[in-house]
Amino acid sequence: xxxxxxxxxxxxxxxxxxxxxxxxxxxxxxxxxxxxxxxxxxxxxxxxxxxxxxxxxxxxxxxxxxxxxxxxxxxxxxxxxxxxxxxxxxxxxxxxxxxxxxxxxxxxxxxxxxxxxxxxxxxxxxxxxxxxxxxxxxxxxxxxxxxxxxxxxxxxxxxxxxxxxxxxxxxxxxxxxxxxxxxxxxxxxxxxxxxxxxxxxxxxxxxxxxxxxxxxxxxxxxxxxxxxxxxxxxxxxxxxxxxxxxxxxxxxxxxxxxxxxxxxxxxxxxxxxxxxxxxxxxxxxxxxxxxxxxxxxxxxxxxxxxxxxxxxxxxxxxxxxxxxxx
Amino acid sequence: xxxxxxxxxxxxxxxxxxxxxxxxxxxxxxxxxxxxxxxxxxxxxxxxxxxxxxxxxxxxxxxxxxxxxxxxxxxxxxxxxxxxxxxxxxxxxxxxxxxxxxxxxxxxxxxxxxxxxxxxxxxxxxxxxxxxxxxxxxxxxxxxxxxxxxxxxxxxxxxxxxxxxxxxxxxxxxxxxxxxxxxxxxxxxxxxxxxxxxxxxxxxxxxxxxxxxxxxxxxxxxxxxxxxxxxxxxxxxxxxxxxxxxxxxxxxxxxxxxxxxxxxxxxxxxxxxxxxxxxxxxxxxxxxxxxxxxxxxx
Numbered sequence: 217x218x219x220x221x222x223x224x225x226x227x228x229x230x231x232x233x234x235x236x237x238x239x240x241x242x243x244x245x246x247x248x249x250x251x252x253x254x255x256x257x258x259x260x261x262x263x264x265x266x267x268x269x270x271x272x273x274x275x276x277x278x279x280x281x282x283x284x285x286x287x288x289x290x291x292x293x294x295x296x297x298x299x300x301x302x303x304x305x306x307x308x309x310x311x312x313x314x315x316x317x318x319x320x321x322x323x324x325x326x327x328x329x330x331x332x333x334x335x336x337x338x339x340x341x342x343x344x345x346x347x348x349x350x351x352x353x354x355x356x357x358x359x360x361x362x363x364x365x366x367x368x369x370x371x372x373x374x375x376x377x378x379x380x381x382x383x384x385x386x387x388x389x390x391x392x393x394x395x396x397x398x399x400x401x402x403x404x405x406x407x408x409x410x411x412x413x414x415x416x417x418x419x420x421x422x423x424x425x426x427x428x429x430x431x432x433x434x435x436x437x438x439x440x441x442x443x444x445x446x447x448x449x450x451x452x453x454x455x456x457x458x459x460x461x462x463x464x465x466x467x468x469x470x471x472x473x474x475x476x477x478x479x480x481x482x483x484x485x486x487x488x489x490x491x492x493x494x495x496x497x498x499x500x501x502x503x504x505x506x507x508x509x510x511x512x513x514x515x516x517x518x519x520x521x522x523x524x525x526x527x528x529x530x531x532x533x534x535x536x537x538x539x540x541x542x
Numbered sequence: 543x544x545x546x547x548x549x550x551x552x553x554x555x556x557x558x559x560x561x562x563x564x565x566x567x568x569x570x571x572x573x574x575x576x577x578x579x580x581x582x583x584x585x586x587x588x589x590x591x592x593x594x595x596x597x598x599x600x601x602x603x604x605x606x607x608x609x610x611x612x613x614x615x616x617x618x619x620x621x622x623x624x625x626x627x628x629x630x631x632x633x634x635x636x637x638x639x640x641x642x643x644x645x646x647x648x649x650x651x652x653x654x655x656x657x658x659x660x661x662x663x664x665x666x667x668x669x670x671x672x673x674x675x676x677x678x679x680x681x682x683x684x685x686x687x688x689x690x691x692x693x694x695x696x697x698x699x700x701x702x703x704x705x706x707x708x709x710x711x712x713x714x715x716x717x718x719x720x721x722x723x724x725x726x727x728x729x730x731x732x733x734x735x736x737x738x739x740x741x742x743x744x745x746x747x748x749x750x751x752x753x754x755x756x757x758x759x760x761x762x763x764x765x766x767x768x769x770x771x772x773x774x775x776x777x778x779x780x781x782x783x784x785x786x787x788x789x790x791x792x793x794x795x796x797x798x799x800x801x802x803x804x805x806x807x808x809x810x811x812x813x814x815x816x817x818x819x820x821x822x823x824x825x826x827x828x829x830x831x832x833x834x835x836x837x838x839x840x
Contacts, residue, residue: 231731233731233733233734234731234732234733236733237646237651237732237733237736237737238647238651238733240643241643241644241646241647241650241651242647242651242652243643244639244640244643244644244647245643245644245647245648245652245656245660247640248640248644248660248663248664248667248703248704248707249659249660249663251667251700251703252663252666252667252670254678254682255667255670255674255675255678255700258677258678258681258682259674259677259678259681261681262677262680262681262685311575312575312578312579313575314575315571315572315574315575315576316572316575316576316579318572318575319572319573319575319576320576322572323569323572323573324576332576332579332580334826335579335580335583336579336580336583337822338583338819338822339579339582339583339586341757341758341818341819341822342583342586342587342761342815342818343760343761343762343763343789343814343815343818344761344763344764345761345763345789345792345793345796345811346586346590346761346792346811346814346815347586348793348796349590349792349796349807349808349811350586350589350590352796352797353796353804354589396582396586399579399582400579403579427561427562427564427565428565428568428569429564429565429568429569430561430565432568453669456671457669457670457671457672457673457674458671459671459672459673459764460672460673460763460764460789460793464793464796464797484671484673484764487673487676487677488673488764488767491767491768491771492772493772503677504677504681507673507674507677510671510673510674511670511671511674514669514670514671514674515666515669515670517669518665518666518668518669519666522662522665
């Protein structure tokens, strides 16, 4: 066969255009990577004074004393608050979210399916500051006056359910708010996972004479197991990183309290509350150090979720989609 | 959660009544879960609308807040509305070109190894908590220079970028390969194929993705806290100074002890919710319309 003639001429003439577009687009992609690196660098850089002063012990020390001369900072109580609020919120949201997703894929009559899907996605679109506003002015008082006293009377022998909070701002309120915020995320990812379960598997199970629940338990859930784990981790990451709504409802209390009805603080909410500025350089650096701890936690959550998603996708040979985008 | 699959013991007919009861119970629980989720939405939206609607008036949009107001003074949040417009507008202008270019690079040019590295970076960026973005921009642009609208909109842009890039990438991947091949086969160089054949096909999808991203960041408070939150009460349009915004205004008013402030917070929240719901619905409508067009044209 002979060489390809003429058209290459135009191609060569326009190769400059190709190079230009590739260069500009590549620069944009590089910029995204640079921003990620800058984030890590700036957060580490900003917390250096505090890292030098306290070292790694900062992470678990329970103290936040900004009084000049007695300054002592530590992330311990905020780490505790973050763990309690996000884990309990996840434990509450997970069964609800999976229930919603199962309802949407297995049970809902056609006329409800689209509407409920849209409503759940709308819930995800409500800004955190609006949920926080509702949490502090509507939900808080209701929990304080009705729910918390009832729980205290019934289950008060467990230290988790102490006396009701005075203001309505409590760890418990934050948990309810976070549950509402991560429920739609987990349920919309789970819904997509359940939709991806091959029809033959469902029909095979039903043909064996299983009930609908047995089909779900035996086929749908095991098939989507890895994806559900990733969805839960993403939800947890979202709960860990949420600063605004939590800071509005949690009350801002330093220290480790076992009662869910006492005030608390999380890494994110502590930073958000201090937005009007720190008094000393060390305090500002310690706030940024809190941000560093938060960054490490949420990034490891995120990467873990990605890793699971990729592994599952490879195993099933399908795109289980939605890396970090919910 | 049981994961052992279906065993023979599960299917014994003797247990059928019990199995049916369990099935019924689980179905009820799923209905309950869906009801709770929908109820949460209804309760939140209803609470906001019920308290916000009576406080809605033109003063909210046209009057600036009054510092140290004594008694009932006519005041609004004009500064917050103006600031939000500028901040979100600038963030959109910063994000959209960069986001589209990233998507073009990843779908048309990048080698697989680079593609997975950059998409990992985008996912990581998407997973960084908004409050950490605020700290980052504080350290990058605010320390030494003071808060400004630029810093605030850059922080919002950091949140928007992965959303826009990802949604653009998804629509670019939907464009049939045959279309690209037809164009390349006619001798059109790759860059012209990309810019004048592939991208126009995806315009609807890009608009949808951008609108969704705008709806998302319009309600973001955290990135603005350290970058554009220490503000006066005047209405300002210049990003050279710190600008008030609706979410930050709601945040501050919600922590106030004054019921009049709460009323304004509810009103602002109502406006914000209406804006976000309208934009999301529009985007979804555009998306379904675009998909229908793409499938009929093929």
